[in-house]
Amino acid sequence: MFKQLLNLFGLTTIEQANISVNPLDRNFDADDSSNSGRSSAYNRLRLVLMHDRTQLEPHVIEAMRDELVTVISKYIEIDKQDIELNLETDPETNQVALMASIPVKLKRDVVDTVKDAAAKELSELEKPAKSKAKSSKA
Amino acid sequence: MTVEKDLMDSTEKTPKKRSSKPKGRVIVVTSGKGGVGKTTTTANIGTGLARLGFKVVLVDTDIGLRNLDILMGLENRIVYNLIDVLEGRCRLQQALVKDKRLPNLTLLPAAQTRDKSALNEEHMVEICKQLREVADFVLLDCPAGIEQGFQTAIAAADEAIVVATPEMSSVRDADRVIGLLEAKNTIEDYRLVLNRVRPALVKMNDMMSTEDVLEILSIRLLGQIPEDKDIIISTNRGEPVVNIEESISGQAYRNVAKRIAGEDVPFLNLDEPDSWVDKLKALFKGSRKQA
Numbered sequence: 001m002f003k004q005l006l007n008l009f010g011l012t013t014i015e016q017a018n019i020s021v022n023p024l025d026r027n028f029d030a031d032d033s034s035n036s037g038r039s040s041a042y043n044r045l046r047l048v049l050m051h052d053r054t055q056l057e058p059h060v061i062e063a064m065r066d067e068l069v070t071v072i073s074k075y076i077e078i079d080k081q082d083i084e085l086n087l088e089t090d091p092e093t094n095q096v097a098l099m100a101s102i103p104v105k106l107k108r109d110v111v112d113t114v115k116d117a118a119a120k121e122l123s124e125l126e127k128p129a130k131s132k133a134k135s136s137k138a
Numbered sequence: 139m140t141v142e143k144d145l146m147d148s149t150e151k152t153p154k155k156r157s158s159k160p161k162g163r164v165i166v167v168t169s170g171k172g173g174v175g176k177t178t179t180t181a182n183i184g185t186g187l188a189r190l191g192f193k194v195v196l197v198d199t200d201i202g203l204r205n206l207d208i209l210m211g212l213e214n215r216i217v218y219n220l221i222d223v224l225e226g227r228c229r230l231q232q233a234l235v236k237d238k239r240l241p242n243l244t245l246l247p248a249a250q251t252r253d254k255s256a257l258n259e260e261h262m263v264e265i266c267k268q269l270r271e272v273a274d275f276v277l278l279d280c281p282a283g284i285e286q287g288f289q290t291a292i293a294a295a296d297e298a299i300v301v302a303t304p305e306m307s308s309v310r311d312a313d314r315v316i317g318l319l320e321a322k323n324t325i326e327d328y329r330l331v332l333n334r335v336r337p338a339l340v341k342m343n344d345m346m347s348t349e350d351v352l353e354i355l356s357i358r359l360l361g362q363i364p365e366d367k368d369i370i371i372s373t374n375r376g377e378p379v380v381n382i383e384e385s386i387s388g389q390a391y392r393n394v395a396k397r398i399a400g401e402d403v404p405f406l407n408l409d410e411p412d413s414w415v416d417k418l419k420a421l422f423k424g425s426r427k428q429a
Contacts, residue, residue: 036343036344037339037343037344037345038340038343038344038345038346038347038350039343041305041306041345041346042346042350042354044306045306045309045310045346045354046354048306048310049310049313049354052310052313052314053313053317
């Protein structure tokens with residue numbers, strides 16, 4: 001804040017003269033819209049390079065995902081819909097890792113009762129909204 | 139190979155010192171993707187090093203598509219070329235074209251009427267072995283692509299300069315090249331020259347920043363060169379922009395040359411001065427974040 005105040009009046013601190021090289025700043029702010037040209041180029045490129053570097057095509061990862069599901073399901077009940085399998089790079093070591101997030105299902109009856117209750121609540125909330133939308137259209 | 143020891147002639151002034159002097163460094167300038175500024179970078183870094191007083195030889199290894207001669211403004215002075223040397227039509231010394239201004243800077247041009255198969259890796263190693271005896275720096279301008287022409291150019295190099303622009307396709311190709319350079323254990327070091335940086339676009343979050351590219355490629359930065367109309371103008375005049383004192387891209391290249399020579403030069407601030415509105419915006423943004 002102090003530095004920015006100085007800057008506002010055309011003054012710079014020594015420190016700032018060294019770090020204010022804008023193209024070298026690598027933090028697109030959290031409030032920066034994620035569909036900016038800069039961040040989408042950055043994110044798309046990371047993904048492309050991970051496939052390039054591992055020489056894994058996206059469809060190979062899909063196949064691997066399916067096989068993993070089959071194997072793991074033999075031992076534990078998992079939520080097949082919400083499995084995430086991604087290649088990620090550690091920015092510091094540049095080591096590529098295969099990251100899997102595999103949600104494990106709780107005992108079926110517990111999950112189902114919770115789910116049912118949630119679904120009921122949702123449908124009750126949505127109903128009036130939907131009918132309203134319809135009536136306004138007509 | 140009849141290149142023999144012709145080049146020894148050029149060091150006749152100090153024949154005794156030569157044996158104690160460390161041999162010159164062979165640096166290949168490469169990018170994978172074409173059109174990102176390899177040849178411009180070679181011409182400017184080479185000229186920049188020569189301006190610092192080093193003996194520099196620029197070698198155009200892009201057989202059949204030579205362009206380094208044009209960027210140096212030497213296209214009318216070429217008599218012999220690299221292939222003529224290899225095939226015994228002239229001595230290496232005869233093929234070296236002297237720069238217009240700097241007596242310690244020479245160009246070894248590529249053959250324009252031949253194809254890449256005329257030059258192989260052993261040829262390259264042999265030529266560079268002789269050039270590094272007489273020069274402090276041998277800069278090799280590599281052809282685009284990662285096929286044989288690239289493999290030939292990197293065969294003799296100790297170091298590499300990877301040139302890229304902050305665009306997805308260029309960075310992706312640079313990543314491939316870096317992988318190939320890493321696999322080559324004769325290459326001791328490589329660094330990135332990021333070309334055509336547009337700070338205004340980075341500021342607007344419309345373009346990847348230098349730091350974004352460095353992080354993605356996990357490579358060290360040798361220099362960032364701003365997009366600059368001076369480069370077009372000077373190229374048309376046959377004069378590397380590094381010779382134009384008041385040019386910002388010229389300054390960036392002069393800094394790169396110093397870094398290669400071992401000097402610790404801070405990276406250029408490419409920012410245009412902030413307008414009042416920008417400063418106000420930044421002020422509000424900053425205070426919001428702290429809150």
